Amino acid sequence: MSYEVVGITVLWSFLYGYLIVASVDFGAGFFSYYSKATKKNHVIHNIIQRYLSPVWEITNVFLVFFFIGIVGFFPSTAYYYGTALLVPGSIAIILLALRGSYYAFATYGAKESKFYSFLYGATGLLIPASLTTVLTISEGGYISNENGTVELLYRDLFTSPYSWSVVILAIVSVLFISATFLTFYASRAQDTNALKLLRKYALTWSLPSIVMGVIVLMLLRAQNIEHYQNILDIWWVFAISFVLFAVATFLIWKGKKYGTAFILIMVQYLTAFFGYGVSHFPYLLYPYLTIYDGFTSEPMAIALIIAFIGGLFLLIPSLLLIMKLFLFDADYVQGKRK
Amino acid sequence: MFIDYDPVIYSRLLTSLTLGFHVIFATIGVGVPLMIAIAEWMGIKRNDPHYTLMARRWARGFVITVAVGVVTGTAIGLQLSLLWPNFMQAAGHTIGLPMFMEVFAFFFEAIFLGIYLYTWDRFKTKMRHFLLVIPIVIGATASAFFITTVNSFMNAPQGFNIVDGILTDVSPLAAMFNAATPTKISHVIITCYLTAAFILGAIAAFHILKGNKHVYHKKALHLTMVSGIIFAIGTALIGDLSGKYLHEYQPEKLASAEWHLETESGAPLILGGFINDENEISYALEIPYALSILAGGTPDTEVIGLNEFPEEDLPPLWIHYMFDSMVFIGMFLAAVSALFVAMNWKKNWNAFNRPLLWAVVAGGPLSMLAIESGWFFAEVGRQPWIINGVMRTAEGATTSQHVDLMLYLFIILYAVLGITVVVVLRRMFKSNPIEHELEERGFAHKKEDEKEVARR
Numbered sequence: 049m050s051y052e053v054v055g056i057t058v059l060w061s062f063l064y065g066y067l068i069v070a071s072v073d074f075g076a077g078f079f080s081y082y083s084k085a086t087k088k089n090h091v092i093h094n095i096i097q098r099y100l101s102p103v104w105e106i107t108n109v110f111l112v113f114f115f116i117g118i119v120g121f122f123p124s125t126a127y128y129y130g131t132a133l134l135v136p137g138s139i140a141i142i143l144l145a146l147r148g149s150y151y152a153f154a155t156y157g158a159k160e161s162k163f164y165s166f167l168y169g170a171t172g173l174l175i176p177a178s179l180t181t182v183l184t185i186s187e188g189g190y191i192s193n194e195n196g197t198v199e200l201l202y203r204d205l206f207t208s209p210y211s212w213s214v215v216i217l218a219i220v221s222v223l224f225i226s227a228t229f230l231t232f233y234a235s236r237a238q239d240t241n242a243l244k245l246l247r248k249y250a251l252t253w254s255l256p257s258i259v260m261g262v263i264v265l266m267l268l269r270a271q272n273i274e275h276y277q278n279i280l281d282i283w284w285v286f287a288i289s290f291v292l293f294a295v296a297t298f299l300i301w302k303g304k305k306y307g308t309a310f311i312l313i314m315v316q317y318l319t320a321f322f323g324y325g326v327s328h329f330p331y332l333l334y335p336y337l338t339i340y341d342g343f344t345s346e347p348m349a350i351a352l353i354i355a356f357i358g359g360l361f362l363l364i365p366s367l368l369l370i371m372k373l374f375l376f377d378a379d380y381v382q383g384k385r386k
Numbered sequence: 387m388f389i390d391y392d393p394v395i396y397s398r399l400l401t402s403l404t405l406g407f408h409v410i411f412a413t414i415g416v417g418v419p420l421m422i423a424i425a426e427w428m429g430i431k432r433n434d435p436h437y438t439l440m441a442r443r444w445a446r447g448f449v450i451t452v453a454v455g456v457v458t459g460t461a462i463g464l465q466l467s468l469l470w471p472n473f474m475q476a477a478g479h480t481i482g483l484p485m486f487m488e489v490f491a492f493f494f495e496a497i498f499l500g501i502y503l504y505t506w507d508r509f510k511t512k513m514r515h516f517l518l519v520i521p522i523v524i525g526a527t528a529s530a531f532f533i534t535t536v537n538s539f540m541n542a543p544q545g546f547n548i549v550d551g552i553l554t555d556v557s558p559l560a561a562m563f564n565a566a567t568p569t570k571i572s573h574v575i576i577t578c579y580l581t582a583a584f585i586l587g588a589i590a591a592f593h594i595l596k597g598n599k600h601v602y603h604k605k606a607l608h609l610t611m612v613s614g615i616i617f618a619i620g621t622a623l624i625g626d627l628s629g630k631y632l633h634e635y636q637p638e639k640l641a642s643a644e645w646h647l648e649t650e651s652g653a654p655l656i657l658g659g660f661i662n663d664e665n666e667i668s669y670a671l672e673i674p675y676a677l678s679i680l681a682g683g684t685p686d687t688e689v690i691g692l693n694e695f696p697e698e699d700l701p702p703l704w705i706h707y708m709f710d711s712m713v714f715i716g717m718f719l720a721a722v723s724a725l726f727v728a729m730n731w732k733k734n735w736n737a738f739n740r741p742l743l744w745a746v747v748a749g750g751p752l753s754m755l756a757i758e759s760g761w762f763f764a765e766v767g768r769q770p771w772i773i774n775g776v777m778r779t780a781e782g783a784t785t786s787q788h789v790d791l792m793l794y795l796f797i798i799l800y801a802v803l804g805i806t807v808v809v810v811l812r813r814m815f816k817s818n819p820i821e822h823e824l825e826e827r828g829f830a831h832k833k834e835d836e837k838e839v840a841r842r
Binding site: 103105106108109111112113115116117119120121122123124126127128129130131133134135137138140141144145146148149150151152153197198199344345347348351352355356358359362363366367369370373374 | 452498504784789
């Protein structure tokens with residue numbers, strides 16, 4: 049395997065990690081606000097708070113890891129994406145900043161505030177929408193590279209059915225992933241009311257998420273035929289993804305094995321996400337930038353990979369520890385222990 | 387605004403705004419964990435619930451500042467690519483490694499901070515909980531270490547060659563451990579500790595001034611001032627080495643900071659004053675030979691003057707004021723903490739007298755001001771280069787047309803965040819004073835404690 053492939057695999061894995069943990073977080077914010085607004089008497093509020101409080105900071109690191117890592121491995125991405133994404137990138141930063149800090153203000157500092165929880169819920173849907181801009185423009189057709197400067201073509205982006213369908217896919221996926229995780233968490237907490245509500249949310253968002261996946265695929269054909277062809281070549285990956293989805297949804301509908309269901313859904317998104325990534329290969333930004341022409345020097349690549357392996361030795365035990373303490377500790381999950 | 391739209395100027399403004407705001411929380415983020423660790427350690431060693439509670443309360447306030455530190459840190463991380471795409475393209479090749487490792491350090495810290503905050507009453511022994519704070523201290527200091535090597539590289543770039551405009555022979559470790567690295571890192575880390583000690587000390591002093599007689603605040607003040615004097619001495623020693631570094635490697639920065647015009651030996655140090663367009667200095671205080679001693683350790687060291695450099699390679703001369711205020715405040719902090727510790731040590735002197743307490747209170751915000759001045763001096767003193775001697779700032783900036791709008795958006799964002807942080811922190815501690823919390827935990831206020839402190 050070449051250093052380029054190792055680099056992109058590492059980064060893609062972290063982006064996948066962010067996709068899962070951030071979805072749980074963003075969706076939780078929305079459900080928390082929605083259940084309050086519809087006067088469901090804070091049924092699920094405690095569940096969400098107990099899970100999120102110790103981990104909200106970690107979620108953020110996954111994202112930072114990705115965008116610092118990509119500049120390290122593929123410095124030219126900074127030139128193209130950096131120049132083009134000033135506005136959407138800045139908006140995403142502002143939303144992330146409001147969300148992160150107001151979460152902490154509400155949880156550790158002040159008393160409950162309706163405004164804080166609205167902010168928290170709304171940003172939970174707006175952030176995935178603004179972040180997916182990056183995936184959309186990577187397909188090509190939304191960037192001009194003339195007179196030595198890179199520019200984002202806003203009109204093309206905002207009038208494109210493809211870009212909007214990606215946004216919707218992102219939002220429904222966030223809600224679906226989050227609801228299935230929280231269903232599992234509520235079942236561990238033996239909180240029947242929360243479980244009932246969250247299970248309903250999970251089932252509600254299951255169908256839209258898979259339908260949007262298919263729609264995005266159809267629209268991709270017009271956007272980037274080459275990419276579409278590559279996807280068809282590895283159709284079986286997406287078929288596996290669909291089967292996993294079907295089994296997981298069935299389990300949730302039957303009301304059993306929520307843990308298994310959540311794992312299946314994680315693998316569903318893993319296969320779909322890597323299938324998408326592999327078929328995008330070798331482009332980082334179609335058609336300007338491939339992983340080969342934007343790659344860093346060999347000594348830096350080796351140094352980054354060594355640092356990465358060393359870092360994992362530190363991270364994996366720590367992550368296991370925090371999961372043991374807060375995710376798999378029955379007393380904590382059930383609220384018997386602070 | 388009266389200036390024409392120029393993405394370079396707006397990018398510089400937005401970057402300094404974000405970094406200027408972030409550095410407040412970053413400094414607290416590096417320094418406070420160590421203070422928390424010391425307090426918790428004292429609590430265990432002396433079996434004194436006051437110190438344990440101190441660690442607990444500091445940690446609670448700390449999370450709020452961490453939250454803002456995290457989000458503004460994320461902001462600057464992304465903004466580097468958004469505002470300085472050409473710089474990041476070059477930087478990715480040379481200093482991708484320390485940036486990457488900084489994220490790991492931050493990751494490590496984030497995990498253990500999450501655990502630490504939620505396991506106060508969970509373990510059987512207090513020692514086990516104390517162990518959790520160590521990775522936080524290490525993670526916080528390590529992120530400062532790694533990210534400062536990036537900044538050092540921008541001041542003293544090495545570890546690569548440029549052949550026909552293309553970077554070759556990159557050595558990530560050489561880029562990390564450049565000439566500026568040792569002084570810069572040690573200076574950044576120790577001043578973070580010093581600032582944290584003074585901010586926490588200022589809170590304690592303020593409570594005592596407001597008439598709160600609880601021994602908790604006296605203990606907090608004593609702990610922070612003893613730490614303060616140690617860090618202040620360290621800061622002075624390292625500051626001296628930094629001067630010698632500048633003399634050796636970035637003489638134009640030193641000459642601009644000191645308004646040192648002609649190359650000469652026995653160079654005087656200039657304090658304060660004004661400089662006009664013809665570079666004539668008025669109203670300044672001159673200390674003979676001091677600059678030569680600062681730069682080389684001997685009065686006859688020859689110090690290179692401003693006139694040796696082409697004008698387009700010189701930073702603006704107002705950095706002199708930044709340099710002076712940083713040094714003055716540093717000396718003030720050393721004096722205040724030394725005085726407190728000395729007076730507290732002498733049995734029949736009262737270290738808790740009002741003027742000294744007010745000086746400690748002033749030390750809190752002043753120490754943060756010194757951090758800001760120091761960074762402005764360091765950063766503006768590197769202009770007009772973004773990578774010293776390699777890439778001009780204008781070459782690194784974005785060409786995008788919307789930087790001005792983003793600047794206004796971020797001004798609003800930071801104003802909102804800044805105000806909320808103050809409100810939340812005040813509310814948090816006002817609604818839950820120390821007496822109340824001690825009672826809640828079953829430790830009533832004991833008269834003997836106060837007597838014991840009075841005796842000491």
